[in-house]
Each structure stands twice: as structure tokens, then as C-alpha cells.
Amino acid sequence: MAYMRSATSKEQMDTEIGRFVEYLLDTETTSEVSYSQTMLEKHELYHARYQSNFEKIADQKLQQWKDFYQKEKIDMANRIALNKSEEEEESSSDNETDKSFQSQPYHKNQASQSNTLPEVHIDPVGQCKRLLQFLYHCQQDHTHFINLYFHILDQCMRSEYEQISATALQQIALHLLDGVNDPKQYQRLIKYHPTDLSSPNIPALHKPILNIIETLLSANKTSENIKTSMSSEELDILCPYRACFLDVRREFRDSTCYFIDGDSLLLSIIHHVNVDLIAYYGNTLHVIFIIERILLILFNQTQQCNYTLLFFDCNYQLYQQEKSILDLIRSCLIAHLSKNIDKYGSSKIRQFSSWLDEEYIKFTHEEKPHFIFYHDMSSFNINEDHLLTENTLKQLVYIYRLYGNYHQYHLQCHLYVMNKLILTNTCIKCFEIKFFGKCSRQFLQNAVSILPSFASTTRVKENEWIEFEKKICKEINQNDIRLFLYLKTILDFMEKENDQSEEKGLFNLLSPLLLLHVALLIRLSLVDRHLPTDLPSVEFSPIFSQLIIQFQQNLAIFISSCSSSFLSWSKIVDLFDGRLFAFTLYQLNQSSKMNFDSNTIDIVHDCLSYLKHPTAVSGLTHEKFMLNYNPIIGSWDLVYDLDLSSKIVPFVDLDCCDHTNTAYYMNSYALDFFKHGSQTLLNLENELNLGDIYNYLLDFNLVLSSIKTSLEVIIENERKQTTSDDLDFSVPLYQSISNLQSIFSSNFNRQYPGRNRL
The missing domain is CATH 1.25.10 (Leucine-rich Repeat Variant)
Incomplete structure (x- = not known):
């Protein structure tokens, strides 16, 4: 130098x-x-x-x-x-004004003389x-x-x-x-x-x-312990810092490498005003979707991945026991980024036990990050937080103070925090933090080492998991990792509990509902899962809630321990949807007879058979699903929703309009066949393959039969309601659909005698 x-x-x-x-x-x-x-x-x-x-x-x-x-x-x-x-x-x-004016140059000269003296600023x-x-x-x-x-x-x-x-x-x-x-x-x-x-x-x-x-x-x-005896405010007195709000888009764009703290990013998103993780045990998809949007905007700054997302288990331990849905979201996020995103190069992810361990120090020296991007937790309302307790938030603020100080002094990184972040495709504004006082490594080790030792739980060894997958694949024709995770979590819970324990008995009754939930997640698209905004309030008993929390915690553990190589992880982010779960239970509780499509029931039945669950032998009924489920629910008329969307009913768009000039869909093949009932005419007029004609007509015939059956269920339930007047609408509709289905089915069976008679 x-x-x-x-x-x-x-x-x-x-x-x-x-x-x-x-x-x-x-x-x-x-x-x-x-x-x-x-x-x-x-x-x-x-x-x-x-x-x-x-x-x-x-x-x-x-x-x-x-x-x-x-x-x-x-x-x-x-x-x-x-x-x-x-x-x-x-x-x-006033009469001395002139005299005062004459004396003024003397002071100016005096000031001028003093200003000419050499001064060294220290x-x-x-x-x-x-x-x-x-x-x-x-x-x-x-x-x-x-x-x-x-x-x-x-x-x-x-x-x-x-x-x-x-x-x-x-x-x-x-x-x-x-x-x-x-x-x-x-x-x-x-x-x-x-x-x-x-x-x-x-x-x-x-x-x-x-x-x-x-x-x-x-x-x-x-x-x-030092950490329990000192607050973040006291630490700020010894190691003060200064924050400056800057436009840092150039730094994000031009840096060859920078780090993003995954845990603080996750905790900042769960406090977003539009995120609700309290109602019905939360959901995994919404938070991860927002995080992906943020990462995409950062990726678009350079059209390449110049950041690495970091997860530190020592920080995770501080909020691990707060809300089980947080465990689940974190595990899903890490699995999704590792297995679905990282392989395409649009995101890089690393997980470490601590930011003080040698492995992370070595990684930092190799990558040479220009800065680290994190949330220091100081902007959360400690006294009114609904997700984290006051004590947990105070610990997080304290640890992230040390975290920033360590990265500035020991790893030579600049510090940018997500508090009050403004992020668009053309603008990134956030606070830059600069500390003025170094925390020694000895103090940092004392503060972090008081956390309980953390080791990634691996109840399922790699070879055991592979054998488990092979065994299930023989009995269940599914390759979605979510189903395997649900099954393994249920099995593990049943094996851990004492055979005579009350929890095991209750969980045995709950397991069909959990399997039904994952089957619906697999079978339904996001569009089909759209639920009413005025979803009625559903209350669960304390023991029911405790079982769901334990299930989510164990599910999160198995995500991190799973080593599958051939199952599909593409939808791992959609692992639990609390609103769908609650709505399904509510519908089951309200309806005396509720039918699911055959593929959904097959998934549940195959899983129960593998688990040797008694329900698999006696058959799935509404009573079996609702056994021991009796939440406190207010009166609410059952809402029936027949899904006649284009994803369910095959159609050809003929640009038809009704009397209100509203466009609607028609199936020209089905309409022609309904009128003339001739396979030959369909072939001549449309030049269709004979095999395709059969498949088109069979699909539509099955759709009409399903609608007719659904209307029968609705009418049966409406007749049991003492205050309902919906029969005035349902019965005429059923008669029309029944007549249409009868004619179409008759034509179909006449053209294809001996095949698919309904």
C-alpha cells in the first residue's frame, strides 16, 4: 500500500x-x-x-x-x-448606526485572519x-x-x-x-x-x-447467556450503524455475484398485506409465488443469474417452532428452487448450517459477493405480529444485527436491506447499511453458539426412501412427489405413536381426509379450485388443529430428507391449501351425499389400501369421511357448482351468441349427432377418423351422464331442506338434461350396440 x-x-x-x-x-x-x-x-x-x-x-x-x-x-x-x-x-x-457600520470591517478582517490560519480536520x-x-x-x-x-x-x-x-x-x-x-x-x-x-x-x-x-x-x-441478556437496542449503542436510502439498480445489474438471504426474504413476504397464513393452517403456494416474482425481476436485470439464494439453519431455528406452515413453506421453497429452478440456471441456491461455519466462509471467498441482500426484521411490529411471538422477533432482530456486522467486517460485503424495498423492472431502491463498530468473532460465536445444535433430520435414509417409492409405484399409478410425501408422513406418524394412544386413533380417522386433500391438489387445476370469497367460517377442535400442525411439521421434515430421482417435483410448491381443505370438509359436513370423480377416489382408495386402512376394505362413503368430524359451523345453504368449463366439456367454438349477445361454446359434432344420430353422416360431413368419432361421442355422452347424476344428488339434498326453494329451478333443469341425455344415449347405443351401455 x-x-x-x-x-x-x-x-x-x-x-x-x-x-x-x-x-x-x-x-x-x-x-x-x-x-x-x-x-x-x-x-x-x-x-x-x-x-x-x-x-x-x-x-x-x-x-x-x-x-x-x-x-x-x-x-x-x-x-x-x-x-x-x-x-x-x-x-x-439610530444615531450610532454610522459608528457601528464603521466598526464592522474590523470584525470582518478579524474573521478573515482567523480563516486563513491552517487547519487540519480530525x-x-x-x-x-x-x-x-x-x-x-x-x-x-x-x-x-x-x-x-x-x-x-x-x-x-x-x-x-x-x-x-x-x-x-x-x-x-x-x-x-x-x-x-x-x-x-x-x-x-x-x-x-x-x-x-x-x-x-x-x-x-x-x-x-x-x-x-x-x-x-x-x-x-x-x-x-449473552443473547438473552442483551437487546438489539443495546447492541446498536456499542456497534452503531447508519442507513441511507439509495437507487441501487446499477449495483444489482452490474455485480458479478451477490447473495440473497432466503430466510429473511421468506419472513418479509409472509408479512405482506395480501398474504394470509393464519386462516385454515395457511397455504404454501402464495408466498412462494411472490418470492419467484421477486427473483424473476432480479434475474431480468441482467438476463442471467448473478445471485445466490442462501438459507442458514441457525437463523431458521429461531422461528422453527412458531407456525408449522412456515416450516412447510421453507422446505417447499428450497426443494422447488433446487429441483425445478436451479437446473435451468435462472436461480442458484445453497444451504448452510451457520453463517459462521468454515464451509460458508470458503464458499464466500470463492464467490466474492459484492453485497448481501437481506431483511433485518426491524420494520415489523413486534407487539402486534400475528405470525411470530415478541420474543422470537426480538431474537431475529438481534441475530440479523450480528449477521450484517459479520458480513461487513469479516466477509467484506456491502449491506443492502429489504426494508421499504421498491422493486420494479427499471428501479431498485433500498437502504444501504454501514456499521461503525466491529463485533469480534469471539462474541459472534458466543451469540450464535447458544442456539441449540441443529442437524438436518434424516429419518428416511436414501436407500429406504428409494425402496419406499418402488413399493408404492407398484400399487399406485402416480408419480407426483406430493402423494408420496403425504403417505410417508402418515406412515411415520402411525409407527411412532403407541398403538393404544388417543392421538393415533384420531389420526387414523384424519388420514383419509388428508389423502383426499392431496388427491384434489393433484386432480384440480388452480382455475377449478377457485373458491368463493365469502367462504363460511369453519372452527376446528384443539386436538384436530394439533394433529394438522404435527402433520405439517413432519411433512416439512420429509421434504428435506427425500432423495427421489424419478418422481415429479414440478408442483411441490402446491403442497397444502388450507382454504381448499376447510372448504372440502365443510361440504362433506353439509352434504349427506357428496360424490368425487372416479380418478380422485381411485387415488384415495389405492393409498388407503397401501396403508391397510379399514376404510379401504369397507369402501369410501360420506359417513366414513365425516366420522369424528364435527366442527362448529353456522347455518349456510350448500352451494353447488357444476363445472361445465371448456376444460371438462369438449367443444368447437362456433362463435354462437344467446339472446343477450353473450358468446357461448357449442360442440358441433355432438349437436349434429343429437339431431341425426348417424355415425356415417358425421364421417362424411367432417371427414373424421372413425376411432375419433367414437371417442368424441363417448366423452360427450359421459359428460351428460355426469351432469344428470349431479343434478339428482342436488335435488335429493334440496328435498331434505325445509326452507329451500331451489327445487323450482333444479327440477325443470333436471328434466331437460335427463331428456337430452336419454336421446343422445339412445342414439349412441344404437350406433355402437354392445359397447359402453350406460
Whole structure:
């Protein structure tokens, strides 16, 4: 570097060390990252033979700060005297105006003279802070620096200037945070701590820091965890930071590599105003959809993936036990990005146990990220959060303070936070964070290591999972990973619980409902799953809710432990939909007879057969589904919805309109066949393949039969309602459809005798 010179003589070494220290203490041009990095690089200067050089320079700095404040005091006195003189002149009488005017040039000349004096701008507080941190760093590995460190600390504490002594108190607190094993050093640190913190003689600037020191001393006596004894607000006093709102699109666009913290991104999205994870145990799809949109916008900045999404299990542990749906969403998101997105190169993802472990440090050194993008949790309402408890949010804020400090000082990353983020295809605006105070690695390890050890649960070993897949594939003709995950979770729950346990019995009754839910997720498209906005309120018993929560937690575990290579993960993000689950149960509870399509029932029946569930033997009925399910539900007329969309009924668009000029769909082949009932005419008029004609007519015949059966169910239920007048509509409709179906079916059976008689 520019300030380094090869030196052999004492004078040259004085100059070299002087330049080195000046570079470190130059708060205006030397950034915090450069300051921290340079300290680690020049250990050859810390030899004992150069101790006197550092002592001399340190004493010079103390004198320089003292002279600076004395000059500031004199300048302040002069300014006060000058202002007082001007006030007296302004208050003089009008007949003395000329005299006052004549005296004014004298003051201007005086001011001009003072401005021409050479001034060297220094930052005594910033320099003091850096010098104490530097000496603290040196004395950890070089014992000859210990006395110099405590000498400067003592001189700063004795300073008549409150800001200098407050800076020394901050250093004492940071030293105590790292832990002090030497009893003599401990006594030298605490001798400045007053016995009475309520004394009026204590400067107001010192009291917050002294309170922190008191907390640390109390925690040391009781062996209390540092993280539980210190708040993020207290940490901000010791390691303050500054935030600046910037347009950073260029940084996101031009950086070759940057990191995104996945856990804080997830937690920020779940607090979005349009996301509801409370009602009916939440859903997995909505949050992941929003996250994908954000990642897509970031990808579009460069049309390539210049970011890596990071997940740290040590951060996840803090909110792991809060809401089971959060576990499920996180597992689905990681699986989706890893198996569906990462292979196309539009997103990169990595998962680590901690941001302090060596594997992550090595990865960071290889990737060299320009910055890390995360949410520091400070913008959430701690007292009124519906998803996370107050204690959990406080821990998250604290940990993400350390997280940012660590990435700035130890990994040399810039910090951008998602708080108040403005993100479009042409604009990215967010806060940039800069810390002014380094948390030592020892303190960081103490703070993070108090978290319970986390290891990815692998109840299903890889070979066991493969055998499980093969066994199920023989009995169930499905390759959707969601079905396998539901089955394995149900099996695991049944194996864990005692045969006589009440929970096992209740879960045995719940399992058909869970399998029905995943079957509906597989069979229904998002369009077909559109539910009414005024979905009636459904209340579940506490034990029912507890079983669903346990199921979601175990389901999340199996996602991370699954090692499938041939099953389809394409829809893993749509693993649980609480509104569909509640609506299905509500419909089952309201309807005395509710039918599902044969493919859905086949999926459920095959799964129950594999589980050797008693329902599989006796057959699926409405009563079986609703056994032991009795939620508290208000009165609400059953809403029937016959799906006649184009995805269900085959059609050819003939641009037909009804009497209101509203377009509707028609099936020309079915209409022609309904009129003339001739396969030959269909072939001649449309030049269709005979096999295609049969398939078209069979499909439409089955659709008409399904509609007729559905109307029969509706009419049967409406006749049981004492207050319903829907029969006036349902019966005529049924008669018309029944007549149409009878004619069409008769024509079909006449053309294809002996085949598919209904």
C-alpha cells in the first residue's frame, strides 16, 4: 500500500509506523472494511522491538485530541463573544448606526485572519474508537501491547471531554462482551464502573453504556447467556450503524455475484398485506409465488443469474417452532428452487448450517459477493405480529444485527436491506447499511453458539426412501412427489405413536381426509379450485388443529430428507391449501351425499389400501369421511357448482351468441349427432377418423351422464331442506338434461350396440 515503505533505521520505522497508524485512524478516507482488513495484514509491525514506536504515536494522538478540544473551546468562546458584541451593536441607537457600520470591517478582517490560519480536520471520537479497537486487537496476540492498551484506555476515561470517555466505555463493554479470562484484566476493566448508576454526577451520555456494562457484569456473575441478556437496542449503542436510502439498480445489474438471504426474504413476504397464513393452517403456494416474482425481476436485470439464494439453519431455528406452515413453506421453497429452478440456471441456491461455519466462509471467498441482500426484521411490529411471538422477533432482530456486522467486517460485503424495498423492472431502491463498530468473532460465536445444535433430520435414509417409492409405484399409478410425501408422513406418524394412544386413533380417522386433500391438489387445476370469497367460517377442535400442525411439521421434515430421482417435483410448491381443505370438509359436513370423480377416489382408495386402512376394505362413503368430524359451523345453504368449463366439456367454438349477445361454446359434432344420430353422416360431413368419432361421442355422452347424476344428488339434498326453494329451478333443469341425455344415449347405443351401455 501507499503508506508502506521498506525501512531499516529507527527513524524510517517511526515514519512507517506513523503512516500506518495515520492510515488506520483516517476516518474520512479509510473505510471500516479497509481499516479492519489492514489490521489483519501487517502483523510484522507488531513485534516487541517496535513497542516504543506505538507508545510514542499513541501519546501524540492523545495530545492531538486534547489540543483539538482546547482549540474548539477557545473558538466557541470567541464565537460567543462575537455574537454578544454584534447583539449589543444592533441594539444601539439610530444615531450610532454610522459608528457601528464603521466598526464592522474590523470584525470582518478579524474573521478573515482567523480563516486563513491552517487547519487540519480530525475526528477525535472516530480516531479514539479506532485506536482502542486496534490496540485491543494487538494485545490479544501480542502481550507487550496489553499495558499500552490499558494505558490509553485509562487516559481516555480520565479525559474531561465526555465523548472521548464515552468511547472508552464502549470499548470496555465490547471487551466484556468477548469474555475476560484474566482476573487482573477484568479488575482493570470494571474499576471505572460506578457503584451507583443513579448518581447525578454521571453524564447523560455515559448512562446507556454503563447500563450495558452493568447487564454484562450481572450476566457474567450468573453465567447468563449473552443473547438473552442483551437487546438489539443495546447492541446498536456499542456497534452503531447508519442507513441511507439509495437507487441501487446499477449495483444489482452490474455485480458479478451477490447473495440473497432466503430466510429473511421468506419472513418479509409472509408479512405482506395480501398474504394470509393464519386462516385454515395457511397455504404454501402464495408466498412462494411472490418470492419467484421477486427473483424473476432480479434475474431480468441482467438476463442471467448473478445471485445466490442462501438459507442458514441457525437463523431458521429461531422461528422453527412458531407456525408449522412456515416450516412447510421453507422446505417447499428450497426443494422447488433446487429441483425445478436451479437446473435451468435462472436461480442458484445453497444451504448452510451457520453463517459462521468454515464451509460458508470458503464458499464466500470463492464467490466474492459484492453485497448481501437481506431483511433485518426491524420494520415489523413486534407487539402486534400475528405470525411470530415478541420474543422470537426480538431474537431475529438481534441475530440479523450480528449477521450484517459479520458480513461487513469479516466477509467484506456491502449491506443492502429489504426494508421499504421498491422493486420494479427499471428501479431498485433500498437502504444501504454501514456499521461503525466491529463485533469480534469471539462474541459472534458466543451469540450464535447458544442456539441449540441443529442437524438436518434424516429419518428416511436414501436407500429406504428409494425402496419406499418402488413399493408404492407398484400399487399406485402416480408419480407426483406430493402423494408420496403425504403417505410417508402418515406412515411415520402411525409407527411412532403407541398403538393404544388417543392421538393415533384420531389420526387414523384424519388420514383419509388428508389423502383426499392431496388427491384434489393433484386432480384440480388452480382455475377449478377457485373458491368463493365469502367462504363460511369453519372452527376446528384443539386436538384436530394439533394433529394438522404435527402433520405439517413432519411433512416439512420429509421434504428435506427425500432423495427421489424419478418422481415429479414440478408442483411441490402446491403442497397444502388450507382454504381448499376447510372448504372440502365443510361440504362433506353439509352434504349427506357428496360424490368425487372416479380418478380422485381411485387415488384415495389405492393409498388407503397401501396403508391397510379399514376404510379401504369397507369402501369410501360420506359417513366414513365425516366420522369424528364435527366442527362448529353456522347455518349456510350448500352451494353447488357444476363445472361445465371448456376444460371438462369438449367443444368447437362456433362463435354462437344467446339472446343477450353473450358468446357461448357449442360442440358441433355432438349437436349434429343429437339431431341425426348417424355415425356415417358425421364421417362424411367432417371427414373424421372413425376411432375419433367414437371417442368424441363417448366423452360427450359421459359428460351428460355426469351432469344428470349431479343434478339428482342436488335435488335429493334440496328435498331434505325445509326452507329451500331451489327445487323450482333444479327440477325443470333436471328434466331437460335427463331428456337430452336419454336421446343422445339412445342414439349412441344404437350406433355402437354392445359397447359402453350406460
